[in-house]
Amino acid sequence: xxxxxxxxxxxxxxxxxxxxxxxxxxGRILGLLGKNGTGKTTTINILSGFLRPRSGVCRIFGxxxxxxxxxxxxxxxxxxEGHVQYTFMNISQIExxxxxxxxxxxxxxxxxxxxxLKVAPQQQIxxxxxxxxxxxxxxxxxxQNPSLLILDDFSLGLDPxxxxxxxxxxxxxxxxxxxxxxxxxxxxxxxERLIDDCIIMDYGRILIQNPVASLLREYYSYxxxxxxxxxxxxxxxxxxxxxxxxxxxxxxxxxxxMEALLRSNGxxxxxxxxxxxxxxxxxxxxxxxx
Numbered sequence: 355x356x357x358x359x360x361x362x363x364x365x366x367x368x369x370x371x372x373x374x375x376x377x378x379x380x381g382r383i384l385g386l387l388g389k390n391g392t393g394k395t396t397t398i399n400i401l402s403g404f405l406r407p408r409s410g411v412c413r414i415f416g417x418x419x420x421x422x423x424x425x426x427x428x429x430x431x432x433x434x435e436g437h438v439q440y441t442f443m444n445i446s447q448i449e450x451x452x453x454x455x456x457x458x459x460x461x462x463x464x465x466x467x468x469x470x471l472k473v474a475p476q477q478q479i480x481x482x483x484x485x486x487x488x489x490x491x492x493x494x495x496x497x498q499n500p501s502l503l504i505l506d507d508f509s510l511g512l513d514p515x516x517x518x519x520x521x522x523x524x525x526x527x528x529x530x531x532x533x534x535x536x537x538x539x540x541x542x543x544x545x546e547r548l549i550d551d552c553i554i555m556d557y558g559r560i561l562i563q564n565p566v567a568s569l570l571r572e573y574y575s576y577x578x579x580x581x582x583x584x585x586x587x588x589x590x591x592x593x594x595x596x597x598x599x600x601x602x603x604x605x606x607x608x609x610x611x612m613e614a615l616l617r618s619n620g621x622x623x624x625x626x627x628x629x630x631x632x633x634x635x636x637x638x639x640x641x642x643x644x
Contacts, residue, residue, distance in 0.1 A: 355380045355502055355534040356401065361410035363396055370396050371558045374410070378551075383528060383535040385545040385566075387637055388555035394538045398506040401536065402432050414502065428456065431500035433491060433508060441480040441487070445473055448494065456498045463527065464497035470519060485516040492520060496527055503528070505537035509544055517541065521548045546570075546633040554640055561640055566633065572606050573636045574628040581622035588619055593642045600625075604639030 356378035363370045370393045378384045388394050399405035400412055403419045412419045415426060440448060445468055453459040468475075471489055479487055489512070495503065509517050525548055528535055539545055545552065546566065554561045562569070583599045594603040601623075605612055609628040616623055631639070 355414065356536060357413040357416075358397075358400075359411050359413075361397075361400065361407045361412065363393070363400070363405075363407045369558060371555075374560060376553055376560060376563055378534060378536055380534050381532050382550045383525070383537070383548060384551045384553065385549035386536065386538045386553050386555065387542060387545065388538075389557075389641060392555045392557055394555065395506055398434070398504060398538065401504055402430075402434070403427070428498075429501045431495045431498050431503040433495050433503075433505045442478070444476050444478045445490065446475040448479065448490070449497070452494050452497070458499040460497045460499045463499070464493045467493040467496070467520075467523060470523070485512045488512055489516060489520060492524075496524070499531075501533060503533060503535045503537070505535065507539055508537055509539045509541050517544055524548065542634040542637055543632070552633075554637060556641055569636060570630060570633065573604060573630070573639065574607070574609065574612065575602070575604050575631045575635060575639055576609075576612055576626070576628045577602050578616075578623040578626040581624065586619075586621060588615060590615070592640050604636070 356376075358377070359375050361374040362372045374393075374397075386394050386397060396405065400407050401414065401419065403422065406420060414422065414430065417426065440451070443451065449461065449464050453461065467489060471486055473482065473486060473490075479490060482490070492505075492508065495505075508520075512520065521544055524535070527533065535549075537545075537549070549566055551563065551565050552569065553563045564572075577600060579600050580596070583596060585596065586594050586601065586603075590605055590607060592604040594601055596602075607615070609626075612628060613626060
């Protein structure tokens, strides 16, 4: 559905990333994870055609996004950060306004979500809470019935209840109708409930692209006491942190392989333990705390 090859982009002289390549298979929900400033919104802007990369190509539906005709672009549902709406309209008016632009409009999808929010058709958007306005924007996006949804920080302004409602609704919607979703969010707990695959970005590069289930199964958080405390720089270890005599480190290897690696490099240790952790801890373990 999405193919990006060797994307390179700068803001002025500051390199955002170089030769960035990834693909998003049809029918999957993919989450782009990264710290602030790693290029998540830049990637969204390139995918939407609002920004031309310095070099490289981005294709959606097999066509270069920079030359995509409006008829094909209409099959992409785009939500940019900020959830911009015509707040002077009410729930009913804004649905009628948007529906004129999309031949495949799904009025039922929009009003189904509005009924969950318990908002009346005549309720004015300017008098709604930030979370409710965000849900209206998301309802309008899904009613477009696009094959591909691109959502930048979709959970902005949503409290835990609204986030849970929308995540469950979106997942049912895309899985029932076979949609493809590319999204970002700063709330990784939500992503773990929603996405099939994830791309974890570091500054200037992709650290990993994996199905979430595989990543959660393969990543371990390890702690052990070092007999001779000191830094370790072994291949396959992510951000080892020494606290007094106790080492904390992450790795994409099972405990037997981890212990074999320590022994083969002459590292004396004791009180060894390894465990699986939630996606947020995997993200911090791979990218570092700071």
